[in-house]
Each structure stands twice: as C-alpha cells, then as structure tokens.
Amino acid sequence: MQANELIQSYTHKQLITKTIHMPAGYVDDFHSHPWHQIVFPFKGLLQSSIGGKSIIVPHNAMLYIPANTSHKSVAVTNTEFLAIYLNPDVWVEYASEAKSCLVTPFIKQLILLLFENEMSQQSESNTTHLLLVLRDQTVMANSYDIPLLLPTDKRLLAIFKQLKQQPDLSFTLKEWAKKVGASERTLSRVCAKEFNQSFSLWRQNIRLVLSLQLLDSKGSIQDIALELGYTSDSAYIYAFKKLFNQTPSKYRRDSLAHNLTLKI
Structure with missing residues (x-):
C-alpha cells in the first residue's frame, strides 16, 4: 500500500x-x-x-x-x-x-x-x-551536506554512470569529452553550472561518496583506495578527510559499528 x-x-x-x-x-x-x-x-x-x-x-x-x-x-x-x-x-x-x-x-x-x-x-x-x-x-543533530553527484546534463550523466561502475577510470577531461561527444570547454562549463565546481572535483566527490558504501565491507582502506583509483591509501585518506572532516577509519568505526539489525 x-x-x-x-x-x-x-x-x-x-x-x-x-x-x-x-x-x-x-x-x-x-x-x-x-x-x-x-x-x-x-x-x-x-x-x-x-x-x-x-x-x-x-x-x-x-x-x-x-x-x-x-x-x-x-x-x-x-x-x-x-x-x-x-x-x-x-x-x-x-x-x-x-x-x-x-x-x-x-x-x-x-x-x-x-x-x-x-x-x-x-x-x-x-x-x-x-x-x-x-x-x-x-x-x-549537525546538518550533513554532501556534494551532489547526479547531473541533469546527459553527457555528464553518461560519465557518472560509467564512473559508478568503474570509479578507478583515469580518463582525462579531453578523453571524457571525446567519449561523450562534447568539447572540454563544454564539459567544464556544464559541470560548473550544475555543481558550482570543477570537473575534476566532481569526479573525486563521486569516488568519495561511493566509498561510503565500500567502507561498510570488510575490505582494507588500502584495497578501497585502489578500487577507487587512488594511487595510495594516504591520497584517499587525505581527500576523504577534506570532504567529510574525518578519516575513513573513524567513519567506519563511528558510523558503521552500530548497524541496525532489522526485524521488520
């Protein structure tokens, strides 16, 4: 119902x-x-x-x-x-x-x-x-504002869907532009319009927000960093802390340690 x-x-x-x-x-x-x-x-x-x-x-x-x-x-x-x-x-x-x-x-x-x-x-x-x-x-409770991920522009949406499946893809802006049939300048412009941020920062935020789910697994921080396309766990930890004001380990310990056991 x-x-x-x-x-x-x-x-x-x-x-x-x-x-x-x-x-x-x-x-x-x-x-x-x-x-x-x-x-x-x-x-x-x-x-x-x-x-x-x-x-x-x-x-x-x-x-x-x-x-x-x-x-x-x-x-x-x-x-x-x-x-x-x-x-x-x-x-x-x-x-x-x-x-x-x-x-x-x-x-x-x-x-x-x-x-x-x-x-x-x-x-x-x-x-x-x-x-x-x-x-x-x-x-x-503190407000929790996380950068947006889903675009309305069809070209950015095609990129988002592929990054969601393969977050470690390392295509440059030029390569992405060619792949979706747009110019580098156009992709940069529509990204700034939709998210008020650069293409590279939007792409990084996609990886970081998707990593919240990976942290719910038993994978190590290093394995998660590599799966996301980071060259090292320290690079991932630095970016995560900058966005979420805590390390991945602290997030995993504080936010995921008390998962609900649903009886519904």
Whole structure:
C-alpha cells in the first residue's frame, strides 16, 4: 500500500512506518505527503530534491521532510530505506524546515525502536516519549551536506554512470569529452553550472561518496583506495578527510559499528 493510502487509513495514529527498496536509477518523482516524513537509508545512497535544493543522503544520514512539502528522490545505487511518517496533528510538534543530518548510533536505535513498537502496538504514551526524543535529537543533530553527484546534463550523466561502475577510470577531461561527444570547454562549463565546481572535483566527490558504501565491507582502506583509483591509501585518506572532516577509519568505526539489525 502506498504511503498516502496508509496515512488515510490510519489518521488516528501518531506514526506509520514503511520499509522501501529502490533499485539503482529509480526515480520517485515530485510528490508530497500530508504527514511529516523521516527517510533513513540503511543501505545505499539517495539524492533528494526539496524546494529547489538537492541533497545527498547516504546510509549514515537521514532526511526530515515537513508535511505537504514537494520532494523527489533518485536512488544513486541500490537503496533500502526506512520511512517514518509522523502525524502533524497529534501529541508532538515538529519542525517546519527540511533537514539532512548525521545519524548517530543513538538515533539509529530510536528509529529501530519506533519500527518495532509500531509493529507491536506499544502504548501511545511510550510512543510519544520516543517521538519527542527523536524530534529533539534531530533538531540538535549537525546538518550533513554532501556534494551532489547526479547531473541533469546527459553527457555528464553518461560519465557518472560509467564512473559508478568503474570509479578507478583515469580518463582525462579531453578523453571524457571525446567519449561523450562534447568539447572540454563544454564539459567544464556544464559541470560548473550544475555543481558550482570543477570537473575534476566532481569526479573525486563521486569516488568519495561511493566509498561510503565500500567502507561498510570488510575490505582494507588500502584495497578501497585502489578500487577507487587512488594511487595510495594516504591520497584517499587525505581527500576523504577534506570532504567529510574525518578519516575513513573513524567513519567506519563511528558510523558503521552500530548497524541496525532489522526485524521488520
């Protein structure tokens, strides 16, 4: 059953939970819900557009979307996410602005507990207390802004799709331009227009954001660096730290050590 159908069927509830799978490339075009929504990808990457702004949501982040806010989501990779729909008319008052934030181990456990409680029909008061804590934690959490990956330009999109499959490709801008039938100047211009950054920086960000998933594997930092096309693990660590303000090892330790064990 679609989310809005569920909402119409359970208007008396404080929340509704849903697990959603989106294969790579799937587009959930612009739509809205009468309830607030929390999106938490526990696997994969989403790129969401809200109110003229686009946001990357990896599997260590969540996105809060206020009720009646038009939004669009694209699965950058195969993605599974937990969705929580929050009734705006009862018990808890939520924020009116969209927010993407880092998910702490504590927030992860709160999300899981809300899913379990909703299925087991826990008391309303218990649910209210958990929702109040989740709301406060979301308000206090640091915003998590990751550079965008998915372009609208068809030539850049062709490059993105190939880099997603082979992130270690070392083609120069000139080689990419020839491959997609454009000039170097055109590729540079459209990249600057879409992402406000150079082609080389966009390409590096693709590698780094995709590496978030690789860090969820048992591969060594050195193996991941080589798979991404870096000449050494130190070069990868330096670039990762510059973008995410932490080393890959710290990300792996802090963000992935408390993965959810879903019972849904």
